[in-house]
Amino acid sequence: MGSRSVTEDEFAMAEACLDQFAGDMIVRKSRDLGYPTNQKSKLISFYKWLSGSGINLAMVNNAGDPFNIHGSHPNSLVFEREVIEYFGPLYGFDLNDLWGIVTFSGTDGNNHGIYFGEKYLESKTQMKPIVYVSDSAHYSTRRLADLQNLDLRLIPSDVHGCMIPEELEKALEPEKPALVVFAMGTTFKGGVDDQDRLNAVLDKYPSMAVYRHIDAALFGGYIPHSEFRDVLDRNIHPFDSIAISGHKYFGMDEPAGVFLTTMEIKNNQNPFSVSYLNGSMPMINCSRSALSPLKLWWIIKHTSEESFAEQTKTMLETAKWLKSEFDRLGVPAWLEPMSNTVYFKRPGQEICEKYDLAPDYDERLGGGLSHIVVMQHVSRDHLAPFLEEFRMSTNSAIE
Numbered sequence: 135m136g137s138r139s140v141t142e143d144e145f146a147m148a149e150a151c152l153d154q155f156a157g158d159m160i161v162r163k164s165r166d167l168g169y170p171t172n173q174k175s176k177l178i179s180f181y182k183w184l185s186g187s188g189i190n191l192a193m194v195n196n197a198g199d200p201f202n203i204h205g206s207h208p209n210s211l212v213f214e215r216e217v218i219e220y221f222g223p224l225y226g227f228d229l230n231d232l233w234g235i236v237t238f239s240g241t242d243g244n245n246h247g248i249y250f251g252e253k254y255l256e257s258k259t260q261m262k263p264i265v266y267v268s269d270s271a272h273y274s275t276r277r278l279a280d281l282q283n284l285d286l287r288l289i290p291s292d293v294h295g296c297m298i299p300e301e302l303e304k305a306l307e308p309e310k311p312a313l314v315v316f317a318m319g320t321t322f323k324g325g326v327d328d329q330d331r332l333n334a335v336l337d338k339y340p341s342m343a344v345y346r347h348i349d350a351a352l353f354g355g356y357i358p359h360s361e362f363r364d365v366l367d368r369n370i371h372p373f374d375s376i377a378i379s380g381h382k383y384f385g386m387d388e389p390a391g392v393f394l395t396t397m398e399i400k401n402n403q404n405p406f407s408v409s410y411l412n413g414s415m416p417m418i419n420c421s422r423s424a425l426s427p428l429k430l431w432w433i434i435k436h437t438s439e440e441s442f443a444e445q446t447k448t449m450l451e452t453a454k455w456l457k458s459e460f461d462r463l464g465v466p467a468w469l470e471p472m473s474n475t476v477y478f479k480r481p482g483q484e485i486c487e488k489y490d491l492a493p494d495y496d497e498r499l500g501g502g503l504s505h506i507v508v509m510q511h512v513s514r515d516h517l518a519p520f521l522e523e524f525r526m527s528t529n530s531a532i533e
């Protein structure tokens with residue numbers, strides 16, 4: 135078959151098609167209230183650098199271990215390690231006992247948490263653990279336990295979205311190791327599992343081997359910069375690994391995240407020594423993005439601690455203000471402590487569609503619910519038209 139080159143007209147049509155798509159995304163971005171993404175991307179200067187750097191013309195790949203770099207294939211593993219070493223101390227990890235990677239997403243981080251937890255517990259006890267997680271936690275844990283063929287106990291959560299300690303106790307099988315996933319910021323209600331009360335249950339069985347993984351996809355971004363930082367400090371509440379999304383709080387423009395654990399956990403994995411990468415490869419994926427570590431590195435180098443603290447303060451204050459606005463309108467609404475997510479009685483379909491408000495249902499709170507996740511781009515000005523439309527549509531709200 136002969137080849138022919140793309141004509142100028144075809145090229146222009148393809149570009150017009152992309153322009154239309156971009157325009158649509160910009161409109162959607164301006165209304166994005168219902169999902170936990172920071173739409174204030176800080177990456178303009180990164181792309182300026184990238185386009186002149188030559189890296190944009192190369193295939194750069196982080197196959198390999200950022201804490202054990204070998205070989206000379208093009209990679210950004212040095213930057214990846216710096217990113218992990220930036221995050222480690224924020225959650226109480228000691229830099230001498232820290233291992234981690236930049237992941238593809240929060241789910242990828244949870245996948246590593248469950249995989250590392252399973253391998254660690256198995257290496258210590260020669261038994262497969264049971265996974266315990268609350269029914270308010272993100273569905274990824276259920277999916278991943280299924281994927282990894284692990285027994286899962288879904289523990290009922292209370293009306294605030296937190297795992298109920300008495301229910302954990304009922305479900306525990308203390309003769310088997312426990313791989314507990316704490317949800318630190320549940321997706322819909324922003325509930326934070328109470329580690330003290332849940333640990334008190336686990337502590338009743340001192341001979342039971344326990345691995346604690348924290349899913350802090352969204353809250354893990356801002357909690358270290360808030361008055362609540364102790365809940366994610368592993369020196370205060372011990373945990374073995376943590377997963378955080380990069381595209382939620384940090385303003386990445388594509389899915390990414392970080393997974394952090396200790397060297398002790400990393401050194402008790404299935405080593406899978408890989409000769410061509412010159413070492414043991416504990417992580418699940420071989421090829422990994424070299425660009426997302428660079429973007430995360432750029433973001434943390436361009437954002438001061440004060441700026442993160444200020445962003446966090448504004449988000450949490452705006453969430454409180456939004457809750458008070460719902461109160462003023464007489465609309466049942468809730469805001470959990472530490473949370474930037476206001477959930478409320480679900481309004482009519484039109485407004486839900488326009489603002490892309492995700493649905494949920496809780497009989498205990500009267501049925502249909504929606505939520506607004508107050509991220510950095512969600513200001514009072516941004517919320518004003520929504521609140522006005524909400525007020526007008528209150529009469530048509532689903533009973």
Ligand SMILES: Cc1ncc(COP(=O)(O)O)c(C=O)c1O
Binds near residue numbers: 317320351389
């Ligand atoms: C609590 C929680 N964990 C995990 C995830 C999955 O993260 P990702 O979308 O980065 O895979 C989400 C996504 O919203 C989440 O809210």
